[in-house]
Every structure is written in structure tokens, then in C-alpha cells.
Amino acid sequence: MTLRSAVVFAAIVLALGVLGFLLRATLSADAGVGVHQLRLNQLTTVASEQAALRAAVLASQVAPGIDSERLVGYAKQLSAARAGLAKGDGALTRMSPTIDDALRVYFAQSQTQIEKLNEYLRGLTQFTRAEQVFDQAGAAAVQRRAMTASAFTILQKQVRDYYAAPSGTAAKELTRSLARIDTDARELSADDRRKALQDLGAAAIAALTSHDALAPQSAALLAVPVAGSLQTLQSAYAAHYQILLARSERSRLALVIYTVALLFAFGLVGLRLRQGYGELDRVNAELQKANVGLEKEVELRTGDLRKALEDLQMQQAQLIQSEKMASLGQMVAGVAHEINTPLGYARSNLGVVRESLPMLADALRTYDETISVLRAPDTRNVAEREAALQAFDQQREAWNPEEGVTEFGALLDDSEHGFDQISELVMALKDFSRVDRSRTELFNVNEGVETALKICQNQFKGRLEVEKDFAEVDSILCAPSQLNQVFVNILNNAGQAIEGAGTITLRTRQRDDLVEVAIRDDGCGMDEATLQHVFEPFFTTKPIGQGTGLGMSIVFRIVEDHGGRIEIDSKPGKGTEFRILLPRNSGSAETAAAETEAA
């Protein structure tokens, strides 16, 4: 999972990086447009300055009036323009080897040009000076009347024409004029005039000579191929710029292609995503549907389970109830026998007494008659008295009042005893059930064990010996009817564990804070396996149909609810002892009572 997301992340970073790189490549050409313009301007400026210098040089040959200052100015401007190519924003250096080469060539030629220019300037200065000398010589000649002013003007014009076009007619005319001057000078007598004229001729020749000296210099200067090398530089730069432009174009194209590809890729991803989402939606919808179905199913199952649980709880409650009813039934049957016996003889005796009452009445009547006969003052005759006495004797023979009354007494005594027995049993039942008492109360377990014993008595009667070993114990706060049930259940089990004759020992002891009730039998005992399950619901060792297997589990629950515990010692064939240990005050007795009641 993390590996996969890392790969995806790297791919995204790579794609964005490539995009940035291409964007930058594209923009770099655009960003160079301003610089490019500057460079082009500079190159143009240099070219124009160069042309201006060249023009000025050419003009300086033709028109000697142009002073060298102007040429120097042009040269300075050209130098400044050239410096821009080497340094500053518009410099062409370090762009490409070709440009650098061209630049080097150009700057070398520029250096040569400057040197040639300086030579030329020196020549030009000499020329200017010779010119001035010529002009002064002319003026002096004119002043000394060695020559007319007009002739000098013509000479001047001829010299100027020669400057403009040194070959041709101008040169011939000038040569003639100079020859004439020379001739004229010889003709003149006056020395000063002749000298002036000779000076003029010499000055003119000197001027012409220095002018002619300029021609090779200017030719050398103009021959420096700066324009060509500038052209080379320009074309190199142009070519470089073209390359840049082409590269930019290429990257632009690449960017476009890449962008398109990226868009396509995004589109694909989007499509995949869309499909994925579609699939996801579909799956989600199915899931939702399944979920709803599942919920319904779960609800249904839950309902079933709840119903099953309720059924189970109901069945358990019914089972507990039926166990209660079964043990109640057993108890009632035993008690019924216990009650029926005294009731049997008490009722029968009363019946017998009542049936005998007519005989008693007969006897009394006979007695009365006999006595009245005997008492009569005019005692009739002996025969009548005899008859009366005989009837009396017969009566006594048939039913002896003394014996009868004695028997009545015995019968009624028995009846009374029977009724006492019955009321005692009923009292025990009432004690046992505690229906007329509060649910929780202080209770002496000795009394409880006695009551339980009375309830179970009919099972034991004649068969089992019961030994009681009761100690003074604290009364405990508990639900007496429930503890009675515990005692009865264990006593019943003890009685059933003993086949034939045997002994049940009941013992109560105070053990620190606990009250101990021990019920021991010398019956069949339990093996290890039975002991392990003895408190489990539905575990029974009795034949099917004779026990629900709930008796001991109810015992366990009641004792536990009272905060007590049960200890068992049992050996197969030797017998079993149950020890119930109860705290003096079980705080939960009330709730225990309520719970067991509810169950």
C-alpha cells in the first residue's frame, strides 16, 4: 500500500518536474527577447558609427576643411558602441564559441582600425598644416604683388579640384599653373616678390605632397575589414539567436506535446477514475443493497434468536417451576400422608362416638325408666320391679355405660391428639413457607433445620436415625423460606442416598462470622464425576422422569444469593456431608429473595 502510493507520488513529481523544465526552457527564449533587441541595436549602432566614420574619413580627403576633432569624436562614439558588445546587458560574450571567435576577430580588426586611424589623423594634421602654409604663402604673394589675387583663387580652386580628383585634368592644370608660377618667379626681379612666389609654389607642392601621402593611409584605414567581420559577428549572433529560437520553438513544441500527452494521461486517469468510481458506485450500491438485505436478515435472525432465547428462558423457568412443583408435590404427598393418618383416626373416632350416642341415649332412658319404677311410692308388685331390673341388666349387657364412656374418652383423646398432630404439621408448613412473614428476617438456622426435618420426616420415619448436634449460633439475616428449601432439598437427597436403614447427622456450628449447617448421611456417596456436576442444572443421577436435576442447582443459587458457599465431602459407599456456610448478614438477601421469587 505505502509502496504503491510512493510510486504514484514519484510519478506525479516527475511529471510536474518535466512540465516545469519544459516551461522554463520555453520561457527562457521569451525572456531573452529584450536582451536580443538591445544586442541588435548595439550591433546596428556599431555598424552605423562605423559607416559614419568611414564617410567622415572619405570626406576628410575630399574636403580638407574637416578637422580631425570630428573624426576623433566619431572614433570615440564607435569605441563606446563597441564596448557595449563586450560588456554590459547587451554583451555578446560567452554565448557560443562561434560568436566569441567572431567577436575576437572583430575586436582585433577594430584595434588595427584604430591604429590606422591614428596614423591617418597624423597625416591629416600634416596636410592641414601644409594647407595653412599654402594659404599663408598665397596671401603673402598677393600682398607683395607677386601674384594677383584672382590668380591665387584660381590656383586655390585648382588645388581643391586636385584634392577631390587627384588624377585627370585637375592634375594637368595644376601642373601647368605651378610651372607658370615657377616661370613667373624667374622673371621677377625683385627678390622679395620672386621669393614669395617661389615659396608659394613650394607650399603648394608641399600641400599636394602631404595630400598625396594621405591617400595610402586612408586606403589602409578603409581597407581594415571591420565591416565584414561585424557582418560575420552579426550573422553569427543571428544564427545563434536562430538556434535559440529554434530550441525554444522545439521546447515549446515539446511542451505542447508534453502538455497534450499529460492532458491525455490525465484524461485517461480521469477516465479510469471515472470507471473506477462507476465500478465503485455500482459495488457500493450492491453493497448498500446487500447491507439492507443483511440488516433484514440479521433482524430476522435476531428475532429468531430472541424468540429462541425467550423460549429457552421460558422453558427454563417452566423447568424450575416444574422442579419446584415436583419437590412441592413430593413434599405435599409426604405431608398428606402425615396429615391423613391422624385425620383418619380422628375422624373415624368421632364417627364411632357419634354412632354410639343413640346407645348412650338408650341406656339413659332405660336407667330413667328403671329408677322411676323403683321410686314409685305405691310400689306395684315385685314382678314389675323385677322386669324393670331385668331390662336394666339387659341394657348394661348390650352397652356398658362405664366401658362406653371410658372408650369415648380414649377415642376423643386420640382425636384430640390427631388434631394436635395436624396443627403441628400445619404450623411446620407455615414456618417452612413463611408466607405470613416478611421476606427477609433474622433467622435461627437451628429452627430452620428442625422445620425442614419435620417436612421430610415421613421419608425417614422408621427407616433412618436422625442425630442432631446443634450449637448456639448467631441468627442470620436471610430469606428463611429459601433456606428452608435448601435444607429440605439436601435432606431429601440425603434420605434418597441411603438405601434401607441409615443415619443422618445434622450439625450446626458458629465458625467466626459464618454459621455452618452440616448435613451428613451414611448413604451411597458420590464419585468424582458426580461431584463435579452436582450443582449443574439438569444433572441428575435419578432415573429419567424422577428428577428434573434442578434441585441442587436451586440450592446452589439460593446459597450463593445469600453470599454463602457450600462444601461437599463425599466418598462412594461411605456417605456425603454437605456443609452450608452462611454469613451473618447477607446484604443481598433481599434481592436474592426477589430474584428467586421472580424465577
Place this chain on the structure above:
Amino acid sequence: MASDMSVTRPCVLCVDDEPRILFALKALLRSQYEVLTANDGESALGIMRSRPINVLISDQRMPNMTGVEVLRQAKEIQPQAIRLLLTGYSDLNAIIASINEGEIFRFINKPWINAELRAIVAQAVSAAGIEQLLPTDLANSAIDDRQADGAPRPADARPHAIPVPPSGAGVLLLDHNAQERDELLTALGRDWPVHTASTFEECVALLEANHVGVLVTEMMIGSDSVTSLLGALRQHQPTLVAIVITASADAGQAMQLINHGQIYRLLQKPLKQGVARGTVAVAMRRYDVLSQRPEQVQRLAAAPPPAPEVAVLEKRGLLARIRQLVLR
């Protein structure tokens, strides 16, 4: 005069661990009978070995020896004596044992009604007055018993063995469960002619048409208890010997079967074939005796069934047919 009465008056022996019961019974019965009492089973059996009695009334729950055991041994000592069980409460097993082993005449519940008890004892005394006849082979086995006991048997209590030719009567099986019926049919079919019925109506029809000596019936036919039918049959056709089979009888039903049906045996399921055959064989010999010596049925006189049960039969038109039955 007292010695005269002891000779003429029938003797009733009462056994109970509660002396007051004995005293009450004595007060109740001594005007008509000679009443002997015993505090436990052993002393009662001792009395029976020393002198003949007519009727034995025993409690069921007693220390050392239960009422059923007393009745069983009393039957061996004096088969002639009529046995009654007087009980406040008995479990089903005790009642079934008292029927099958004690062959008792009636159950009497504590507390009893004096008039009813007197009537039952009177019936018992009159039944005891009929000399008991046993088929030869049964008598022989009874004599064997006596020899095993080693105790002398009172001469007048010994049943007279009579030779009884087999009557050739058949067995009627009444059971609505076809499978169980068929199982019994295979068990009994080899020895006797067996007729099968699944309803009261079929049963009565078969009785009308066939010579039947022993009726073997399930306790419950559908939703009806067979008690009413048996009561009516006992009332009008007392020679028929009834064996009831049940998987789940309650004590009350068992008591009714004796008191009103005088059934011969109450058998519990599951029933082994050998037990079924043996029981039917004994019942059949009893029928043979009863059919040839009709006065013997008095020893098996039953109390009339309660009115509501008779009404049920009457409604179904069965009572009239039962009355007119002529058992061949």
C-alpha cells in the same frame, strides 16, 4: 358367650405403625368382627401363621416392612384371606406391586369414611367366605411355596386345587397403537386365539362375537381411559380377566382399576414377550376356574364404577351391549 362369638365372627387383622389407627379401626369394626391388630408387618405375619383370618387391612408406609411386602407374604401364607391396602399416600410403584404381587381387593384412602370402610370390609368378608379354588398346577406351586417357607399352614386356609380343563377361550388385545398390538400379537398368537381391537366399539363387538377369556388392554385408548370400560365389564361380565398395560399410570388410575375394575395385573411398559406370555397364561387359568365355578367371582367383586364413567359408556351405546354380553 365371648368364646362363641370368636368362633362365629369373621376375623379382621389390622396392621399399622400408628397405634391410634389400630385403636380407631378396632372401635369401628369390633361390633361386627373379631379385630386383631399388629404394630408392624412381622407381628402381623406371625399372627397369620398362627391362626386363620378373613381380612387383612395393611398400611403401606411402615418401618422395616412395607405394606406391599406384608400383603405379598400374607398372600402366600393365607391365600384365602382378602387383602386391603389402607394408605394415606403411596407412590405408583407400591400400588402396582400391591396389585400384581399382593393381589389386593381394594385400596382404601386415609382418611376413610366409616360407612364406606364398613361396607368394604363386609364385602371382603363375604368374598373371603367363598372357598378359593385354584387350578391344579397353581395349587401345586402354592404348596411348593409353603414347603419353602417351612411354616405350617392353617388347614382351612389352604386353597383347594381343582382340575380344570382348558376352556379354549381366546385373548382380546385392545390397543390403538398398531405396532405395539402387532408385537403382542406375535408374542401371544402361538398359544391362544388372539383378537385385536383398537377402539371400545371394536372391543365390545369382538366380545359379542368371540369366546374371550382374557382382555389385554392399553391403559389409554385414544383419549379415553380404559377404566370405565373395565368397570362396566367387571360389573356385568365378572368372569373376564383383565390385564392392563401402561407406560404412564398415575396412582389414582391404578386405584380405580382395582377398586372398580378388579383387574388381574397392571403391567408397565416396556413389556418383555416372556412376561406377557406368562401373565396371560396365569390369567387364562384363572379365567378357566372362574368360568367353570361362577361363585368364585365373588372373591373378585368390584365396587360399581362412578356414575360419570358409566354415563360416558352409556352415551356411546356400549353399556347396553356390555349388559347383554353372553360370554361363552
